């Protein structure tokens with residue numbers, strides 16, 4: 741799958757919407773920055789620079805905010821599959837699979853994203869860490885994938 745097709749699939753699977761509930765309830769600088777950026781925004785409005793500066797922040801988001809804004813992190817990860825955002829995303833998707841509330845189509849897209857990143861980062865599709873990451877993400881997200 742090429743990146744253009746994957747981006748189209750991402751836009752199709754994750755409609756834009758604001759989060760009505762809490763974004764990141766914790767009281768610290770990192771969570772404050774998340775609230776300041778993401779409140780009243782949709783995932784397509786989140787700048788790449790913000791995602792890069794907050795590559796490890798996904799675990800801080802509420803489940804509702806995680807579902808709404810994960811595609812912003814995904815978009816950056818597939819554009820630069822060897823960079824930190826992509827590496828952190830794979831770790832997040834396999835070690836902390838927060839699948840609650842995701843649709844089958846979204847889960848399938850997440851598996852395609854993992855396949856794309858592990859096939860296109862500098863380590864390549866036969867690297868043991870990539871193989872392991874893809875297998876774990878498939879196992880976690882495949883339970884709800886279409």
Ligand SMILES: [Zn+2]
Nearest residue numbers: 766767768771
């Ligand atoms: Zn915090």
